Amino acid sequence: MKVLVTGAGGQLGSELCARLSRAGHAAIPFTRNDVDFTQVARVRDALAAHQAEWVVNCAAYTQVDKAESDSATAFAVNRDAARAVAEAVTGYGGRLLHVSTDFVFDGTQSHPYREDDTPNPIGVYAQSKWDGEQAVRAVLPEALIVRTAWVHGTHGNNFVKTMLRLAAEREELRVVDDQIGSPSWTGDIADALIVLMQQDARGCYHFTNEGVASWYDFAVAIIHEARVLGFPIKVQRVTPIPTSGYPTPARRPAYSVLDKQKIRAVLGRPIPHWREALVSMLRELQK
Template identity: 65%
Template sequence: MKILVTGAAGQLGRELLLMLQAAGEEAVGIDRAELDLSRPERVAEGIAAQGADWVIHCAAYTQVDKAEEERELAFRINRDAARAVAQGVRASGGRLLHVSTDFIFDGAQSRPYREDDAANPLGVYGQSKWEGEQAVREVLPEAVILRTAWVYGAHGHNFVKTMLRLAAEREELRVVDDQVGTPAWTADIATAIRALIGAGASGTWHFTNEGVASWYDFAESILGLGRELGFPVKARGVRPIPTSDFPTPAKRPPWSVLSKRKIRGLLDHDIPHWRQSLERMLKEIL
């Protein structure tokens, strides 16, 4: 079985590609240099030419704040190119797993979001990803849509690495404590993706690690575990602040915990708690 991973230079795509190849799968990756998603008119042909049995579409426009200024580009990549990827998969007779986000929800409720809850994005990034999901479903109703959140890993740029860098430079960090969700380690997401492929799944699924945290909770654990493991941590601690003290161009959902009840029934292992996976990731990069 041939598996094609888009966004292979990104943090999730890189993790998944390495995991698949280590498991002996025929997995190939393409990145922006080989597949320019900002030119959707060329994407379908490029995908179809690969002749993959499964395409895992990890590539996306993910700059949440910048998307407010670059609306056209965000929609071109997250909606139009997603549709083109699905068209290419359909043309080659393969299957598609499309990675999406918790940002399709507005965060107004207080229970974990289920796969069938109504979408109501708060900004351009979330809206472009939601319309991308819809475009994929229109072309390939049997496609897998996998929503995840608060992604971090050993590859690429992410919140964990930013906190470690700032903790080595500053006496104190200030992090918002009124946005709540669940971190997701790329290695655990990649494992879930392999399980979905192996089961021949279809439809919409959610995956993050277990547990709930604010960004402040996450930052505190990063510094605490980082200090224990020997990272250069200068900061004495983290100060919790409200979102209003850290204004950004894009509005974030205050509650973006995703329900994992559906995918728990598919996996043959317990989903690790986010603190457990954070420690494993820190040991990996150390």
């Protein structure tokens, strides 16, 4: 497959490019240097020039808190540029895989969200991503849309890297324990995306690693596994705190576990548990 990956310098985009190449596919990394997605009018021609069989849209404005005060940029990248990507692909008859998020849901449910549950975004980033999904679907109803959550990988910044840094510096960490989700490794997400493309999947799918955790559970696991692997760890205590003890500009869903029944049937192999995926990520980071 010839696959163009937008956001190719980001966490997921870079891992996807690496895994596509490793699997013998032609990966075209497409970054902000090719086109800044805030220049929406330039997106269509720049993408169409490559005539890729698949375009995977990993580019996104992902700064959830900053989006609250910079909504124009968030909507330009996550909604308007996403629409332009879909228009480009439609224009030359390619296929589109658009990446979206658990944040489209409000987190008030107490059982995993299915693909057809009703979104109700509770912040600017969340709204811009949901609007992006709808814009993509309106242009290209056949588009493949994959929602994932709590992403970590060796490239870019994420919760795992933040915990490793703080755990090497501090005696105590205080971590929110009343937000529940499924930590997901870019390696496993990228592999799942490749299978979906190979199977020419269409419509919406949820993918995360298996299992659920609070941010506190995740932090405890990161520190334990990092210590076992020999990372420098100074921290002695990880203290659970409520969300109210760590105020942020953007509200976050309290429960954002995604139901994976639909994608399990397509993948045809077990999805690794988040803890196993965490160890894989830490081993890669160690290299």
